Amino acid sequence: VLGAGAFVLGAHAQSSSASASESLLTMQKNANDWVMPTGTYNNWRYSTLKQIDTSNAKDLQVAWSMSTGTDRGLEGQPIVIGNMMYYQTSYPNYVYAIDLNHTGRIAWKFEPPRDSNAPPVACCDVVNRGPAYGDGMIFVDALDGMVYALDAKTGKVVWKAKNAHPTKGQTMTGAPMVVKDNVIVGVSGGEYGVRGYITAYNVKTGKRVWRAYSEGPNKDMLISASHTINGATGKPVGPHSSLKTWKGNEWKIGGGTTWGWFSYDPKLNLMYYGSGNPGTWNPTQRPGKNRWSMTIFARNPETGAAKWVYQMTPHDGWDYDGVNEMVLVNVDDHGKTVPALVHFDRNGFSYVMNRETGAPIAIHKYDKSVNWATGINPKTHEPIVDPAKMTTANKNVKDICPASQGDKDEQPVSYDPTTKLFYAPLNHLCMSYQAFNVKYKAGFPFVGAIVNMVPGPGGYRGRFIAYDPMTGKATWSIHSMFQDWGGALTTAGGVGFYGTLKGMFRAVDLKTGKILYQFKTPSGIIGNPMTYMHDGKQYVAILSGVGGWAAIGMTNHLHKSSAGLGAVGLNATLTDYTNLGGTLMVFALPSKVASAH
Template sequence: MRKMLYATGLGAMAVFAAGAANANDELHKMSQNPKDWVMPAGDYANQRYSKLNQINASNVGKLQVAWTFSTGVLRGHEGGPLIVGNIMYVHTPFPNKVYALDLSQDNKIVWKYEPKQDPNVIPVMCCDTVNRGVAYGDGKIFLHQADTTLVALDAKTGKVEWTVKNGDPSKGSTGTSAPLVVKDKVLLGISGGEFGVQAHVTAYDIKTGKQVWRGFSEGPDDQLLVDDKTTELGKPIGKDSSLKTWQGDQWKIGGGATWGWISYDPELNLVDHGSGNPSTWNPKQRPGDNKWSMTIWARNPDTGVAKWVYQMTPHDEWDYDGVNEMILSDQTIDGKARKLLTHFDRNGLGYTLDRATGELLVAEKYDPKVNWTSGVDMKKDSPTYGRPKVLDAASTDKAGEDVNVKGICPAALGSKDEQPAAYSPDTQLFYVPTNHVCMDYEPFKVSYTAGQPYVGATLSMYPPPGETNMGNFIAWDGKTGKIVWSNKEQFSVWSGALATAGGVVFYGTLEGYLKAVDAKTGKELYKFKTPSGIIGNVTTYEHGGKQYVAILSGVGGWAGIGLAAGLTDPTAGLGAVGGYAALSNYTALGGTLTVFSLPQQ
């Protein structure tokens, strides 16, 4: 997959010439050119790995700031830039500006796009006004705006080619996720689980923006895009598999939002994505498994039909969204070569599945403090095969409404949220930014009103008992389900990781440090404090024969919502404001791209 198939000296003009008919082949080849970074995760496999090795474990300590760029926006900066030839594309939170910078002309702004959006969309956004990045394909840049508009921009000029609405903000739908270009389509999820949206993944024609298919997370089979061949853990899911697990028409406001990352396996022709929490957060109001929220989906990108599904947290009682990235790798496990999918779920379990069949191979805790479950039933002949065993002491459903269940680990933001992990084929280890946080959770009865919050729970968050650190950065063996090494961090690690062929792994901290550690041992090799807390994803590229590392800093997101939105009530921000109150002692709002390189020899 990583064999060099494409010339590394691509110019922007040659790249822009690719047509929709071969957009997938062209993009796949481009992603194998390590000088560029043409997809939100670097490649279709979501590995966030670069073959560049000019910066390595022996010299990374000499890194210096090469240049910086202010985005002009002061909210949470998630995601990272794209680099296509000589052009870098930088995005921002609301109002979702996009800048095209010419790396060959002293990073000159070639064009800027700034959409005009109704600011009333801001209060509908659950956890800050974040955006996780733009996508490239067919000579276009694709942006998912907060108001759910998918816009296609000419990559050379910034001119709007077409737009389409992906949802209705007046009913709670918003746009925060990065699109993914697959073949002649643009794939896109939707946010709104906290507002009772019936969520979906949608494919749009790359040329026109016309909707090709839409697959919902819950509802009738024709809306789910499942058929009699769709399986879970090797067995057909059967007719009305979702409807049977919801009371009445609750599925219509069932959540299952799809605001996370999408991966693609060209050989299997499957896209993989996750669905989020069921609505409401009060489990008493929605009896049943609430399928197919909290689920890994493997869909045919041409039709949207699901080949297999796997629900990780049936009848979620804690807001453990299943939207985190699916990382694809080819490894030998138990003596057998496998096409693997690895997923670090909010629920604190790291999963390894066979991505061709959906067979469950590993399900283990990647934070030792996880206490809502004793583990997953891995006996294939068991009637509860693949289900987690819920411990009564952590069950918010058994406790009932208006009962504050204390000491649940992890907190609702999970042992990891959307911040993507990285995988190195060199070490065959995953590098995972984690939250080390527990919570008290009190459900209460809530009624549904379109466009209004549909949460039904009050939360407070804090470090595990007897500990002070709220985060760890870990190396994980996906074949055995074991932590190889772990580095403590004062706050949650809310940045996406990057692994490189130089034996270095990069990540950012909420205080604002970019850090580099040894891929094998975790030893810290370098750190630099950027202007604001980091919730962005580390990117690397090569230009003019020199390797660069880039990171967006700008504190915010769920963990930093108190700073981003000026909130002080400890229970605000769905419990995060109190848990991360000390963050204001270390950083302040910002919006800066910082780019690093080695000094001239």
């Protein structure tokens, strides 16, 4: 753990040999593989493979399939390194190594010990967003707070670390990121008053290198009063940057958990992620801006030091967690090429930020129905909240859009460098929200709101769009009956992929949005497609297994409309279309079509 002297920004790795991230950077250039959860450090979820293209995607078919041996929601995606595929299931968090040379042959299976305290404190089903690779090891988060490093060849545990404690309401659902010589992991528990943090463990030893909280004293957050910039003001955050935005000790149970995706810019040596909702859901209990919940963080991955922060939803009253992924692209800002990050926030705004400085470049509503804020104040760069939609204790505030699940939740977007557009699987929801006072008790729900979600205007719940975050314009949009809760993939073949909650796996023309192919997978899809090449054939793999917050009624057998944090009534009819069940589905072209390429 680092002392105050560690807050030097931009320090570079001192290691004599190549760091884990340097080899990963090289490996990412091999399009046959898919070496990290997000494909590449920039989170594009884009592949240069193009055997599958707009002319032949209609001929796609299932190449092989594999039951995961579990029946809860499957987020995440496999990774592929050479002849091996690795993927992880929802709790009990099995990890499989699949030998691609022998279709579906299980080379090894890792079954972590089970901690029965974990499932009851997972807010939104017992999901997991996938394993990471680095330095010959597979890194996995387990729901119960364990981080495991497994020998990629044998599945044997190389080291393990206890990162979170279910008895305190802490769990882990995220995907680790290997960067420099560290494995970075987040934590969940925003609905249990968990004070969020991210932690770096040494890849080789599992020793904790640093931990950075989302709230509290600057030093706990690895924030420097003088060096860490507030992107909204362009100025250093100053002393007590978080403490002064909370009443009393409320920050100690203040949420801001870190269960989303990570990205990394090797040139700037900065990593990016967002923090979640402040605890409780009742804003009346926690006056102030509640920093740095709902915030984008840019940190040095070796030291944890924060270079800049930007809070999207100060004093949240809607559960608009800011954890959604940051996609790193360069944008043309008034003729100048600027290193940017693009972020579709749960609050319904898309953010283009200068990723070096944290300065906002373009902020737009990506769903027209957004009504909690009328826009962004051009001076403060903070949202202009509609007072009628501000929630407060003991008042049932109606017709707020988006709902707590946001216009987008954890489902990651994809960026296509050819069309220069973002392909975003989205929600389209509104809600009523009645806050009430709640007392904190470690390991117990700390929610304090009765929520009822409904479909957004038009009566549908999901969309898949092609979108330009600089202009805020969608080129096309496909509506879905339910939320599109799975992620997106784009490819150089001009074909994008995503899945629906009903379980339809789709290939679409990135230019036109035309559905080129679709297939009904065994269960609803909340996983993310990835692609790889094996033996001359391009495959697209996706996990089918309904669940997550979107299908919490199904996974947790809940029936009351406002149960499941307000999500159950919304998707009550989902059982008419799909079932629980976990399957890895792998698609490809028939050999004769594939070889015509």
